[in-house]
Amino acid sequence: xxxxxxxxxxxxxxxxxxxxxxxxxxxxxxxxxxxxxxxxxxxxxxxxxxxxxxxxxxxxxxxxxxxxxxxxxxxxxxxxxxxxxxxxxxxxxxxxxxxxxxxxxxxxxxxxxxxxxxxxxxxxxxxxxxxxxxxxxxxxxxxxxxxxxxxxxxxxxxxxxxxxxxxxxxxxxxxxxxxxxxxxxxxxxxxxxxxxxxxxxxxxxxxxxxxxxxxxxxxxxxxxxxxxxxxxxxxxxxxxxxxxxxxxxxxxxxxxxxxxxxxxxxxxxxxxxxxxxxxxxxxxxxxxxxxxxxxxxxxxxxxxxxxxxxxxxxxxxxxxxxxxxxxxxxxxxxxxxxxxxxxxxxxxxxxxxxxxxxxxxxxxxxxxxxxxxxxxxxxxxxxxxxxxxxxxxxxxxxxxxxxxxxxxxxxxxxxxxxxxxxxxxxxxxxxxxxxxxxxxxxxxxxxxxxxxxxxxxxxxxxxxx
Amino acid sequence: xxxxxxxxxxxxxxxxxxxxxxxxxxxxxxxxxxxxxxxxxxxxxxxxxxxxxxxxxxxxxxxxxxxxxxxxxxxxxxxxxxxxxxxxxxxxxxxxxxx
Ligand SMILES: Cc1ncc(COP(=O)(O)O)c(C=O)c1O
Numbered sequence: 216x217x218x219x220x221x222x223x224x225x226x227x228x229x230x231x232x233x234x235x236x237x238x239x240x241x242x243x244x245x246x247x248x249x250x251x252x253x254x255x256x257x258x259x260x261x262x263x264x265x266x267x268x269x270x271x272x273x274x275x276x277x278x279x280x281x282x283x284x285x286x287x288x289x290x291x292x293x294x295x296x297x298x299x300x301x302x303x304x305x306x307x308x309x310x311x312x313x314x315x316x317x318x319x320x321x322x323x324x325x326x327x328x329x330x331x332x333x334x335x336x337x338x339x340x341x342x343x344x345x346x347x348x349x350x351x352x353x354x355x356x357x358x359x360x361x362x363x364x365x366x367x368x369x370x371x372x373x374x375x376x377x378x379x380x381x382x383x384x385x386x387x388x389x390x391x392x393x394x395x396x397x398x399x400x401x402x403x404x405x406x407x408x409x410x411x412x413x414x415x416x417x418x419x420x421x422x423x424x425x426x427x428x429x430x431x432x433x434x435x436x437x438x439x440x441x442x443x444x445x446x447x448x449x450x451x452x453x454x455x456x457x458x459x460x461x462x463x464x465x466x467x468x469x470x471x472x473x474x475x476x477x478x479x480x481x482x483x484x485x486x487x488x489x490x491x492x493x494x495x496x497x498x499x500x501x502x503x504x505x506x507x508x509x510x511x512x513x514x515x516x517x518x519x520x521x522x523x524x525x526x527x528x529x530x531x532x533x534x535x536x537x538x539x540x541x542x543x544x545x546x547x548x549x550x551x552x553x554x555x556x557x558x559x560x561x562x563x564x565x566x567x568x569x570x571x572x573x574x575x576x577x578x579x580x581x582x583x584x585x586x587x588x589x590x591x592x593x594x595x596x597x598x599x600x601x602x603x604x605x606x607x608x609x610x611x612x613x614x615x616x617x618x619x620x621x622x623x624x625x626x627x628x629x630x631x632x633x634x635x636x637x638x639x640x641x642x643x644x645x646x647x648x649x650x651x652x653x654x655x656x657x658x659x660x661x662x663x664x665x666x667x668x669x670x671x672x673x674x675x676x677x678x679x680x
Numbered sequence: 681x682x683x684x685x686x687x688x689x690x691x692x693x694x695x696x697x698x699x700x701x702x703x704x705x706x707x708x709x710x711x712x713x714x715x716x717x718x719x720x721x722x723x724x725x726x727x728x729x730x731x732x733x734x735x736x737x738x739x740x741x742x743x744x745x746x747x748x749x750x751x752x753x754x755x756x757x758x759x760x761x762x763x764x765x766x767x768x769x770x771x772x773x774x775x776x777x778x779x
Contacts, residue, residue, distance in 0.1 A: 221699055285775075289773060292773055357737040359739075364716075365714070367708075367710075367711040371754075376752065376754045379752075383718075383736070388718075389718070390715060390717050392716075393714045395700065395701070396701060396704075397700060397701050397713050401694060401713075401715065408739070484705050486704055486708055487707055488707050488710075488711055543763055543766040543770075544767075544770045547766070547767035548771065548774055587755050588754035590756060591760075592757050593754070593756050594757075595757070595760045595762070595763065596757025596758050596760055599760070606762075621762055625769075
């Protein structure tokens with residue numbers, strides 16, 4: 216009889232993961248603190264063209280690029296004369312399963328099928344579960360989705376319940392848990408029990424799958440607009456969206472600035488039972504975005520392929536109220552009804568556009584599907600039931616977990632910069648750990664790549680540790 | 681009374697408060713880690729009984745029977761009038777006159 220206590224399962228973690236992702240991560244480890252990221256990405260064995268072909272098998276990709284002319288008009292009314300870049304959105308909600316996560320899951324599911332696994336397991340409360348369930352259905356594989364769904368009163372986040380419904384509708388088994396990071400041990404136990412593939416969000420297969428998104432943006436711009444976009448904004452949580460998109464842009468030789476955007480949930484603890492239902496966003500927020508930038512290797516694989524700090528030119532936050540406001544604006548001005556979480560980057564882009572001249576272009580690289588539970592109205596309604604004070608005012612007064620302030624005028628939507636040097640310092644500190652005195656030149660180079668910063672910066676931070 | 685072959689939901693305590701991870705916030709640590717799974721019931725049973733089910737993936741698992749014929753009840757929420765006001769506001773600013 217297996218020992219299935221929490222500590223016993225966690226002690227078997229490395230072995231379970233090695234067997235369930237079909238990839239030996241130890242071969243990418245370098246002598247010092249680092250690992251060979253590009254070798255790990257190359258180990259998928261797929262070129263970008265091959266990824267496009269795999270995605271085409273699942274009818275994923277080639278989503279429309281839409282110019283938001285009325286939203287641009289509104290941004291210009293809020294900007295100085297001559298300012299207000301053209302705003303575009305990539306309608307990723309049109310992928311089967313309703314989000315860009317389709318790009319991420321179909322390569323994983325394809326890989327699982329190719330390697331002869333009978334099914335896939337994934338830990339996610341979000342769109343990724345729907346994507347994995349969708350592609351498992353297409354590939355004839357079984358699928359288990361494990362969700363953190365309820366608080367201790369048994370009250371579920373409406374958005375997560377909708378995801379459970381969608382996964383079940385696509386034939387998956389949905390395992391629902393109360394709040395807590397020990398979800399991971401349940402996932403490991405299920406992987407061990409079933410022998411299924413671990414369709415983690417953070418494998419090279421998943422992240423390489425998002426590269427096609429960045430690549431398509433560059434190609435569509437060149438053919439439709441006749442030039443490259445100036446800025447691409449990515450809603451950022453675990454960092455895979457931004458990482459894959461940025462890598463795809465680079466593969467297309469596109470030099471657009473890449474800006475990450477997260478909903479500001481500062482002050483709310485992600486593992487808190489009481490605060491679980493006080494948040495109105497279940498992804499795209501700082502509760503994931505900041506810790507996963509500081510330390511990407513906190514995921515369910517030994518080395519995460521999502522490494523946003525390598526690619527972010529700037530990182531901004533927006534308020535919950537601003538994202539709800541812009542979601543309704545997208546419906547009212549553009550006739551596009553989409554889920555709020557994916558519009559985090561849109562709220563940021565609306566403001567960022569106002570600092571860019573009118574002839575420049577800014578792209579929001581995704582939308583997500585909407586439906587019962589996962590829509591501005593049920594989410595605001597749920598927040599109000601949970602005692603959140605919702606009113607019109609200045610979003611800068613919003614307190615996550617206490618209030619949602621809907622801007623009383625669109626010109627009040629602002630972005631707040633995250634101090635990226637601070638994030639870089641924390642990243643270096645986390646990676647160096649206790650090895651400060653053993654660092655080699657190769658380690659320093661690795662940290663420069665990891666944090667996209669200069670040798671001087673890295674050496675300065677190390678010296679201060 | 682649920683019949684063999686009915687679609688049901690079962691509940692388990694995965695970890696008691698004592699067994700939970702040490703690094704949890706206090707408010708979470710007070711509670712057990714709970715789990716819900718759905719499947720086809722293998723024997724006639726009453727709510728509260730410990731039962732066996734077979735899930736959509738064909739997994740045999742057990743748990744306390746908590747719901748017969750579970751279904752989804754999430755919806756679009758109650759009226760949030762602010763949503764309508766946002767729509768009116770941005771239309772007026774974008775398309776309205778400059779009066
Ligand atoms: C619609 C949508 N946008 C953005 C994100 C953020 O992606 P990532 O976690 O890769 O940063 C998610 C992931 O949860 C998502 O579902």
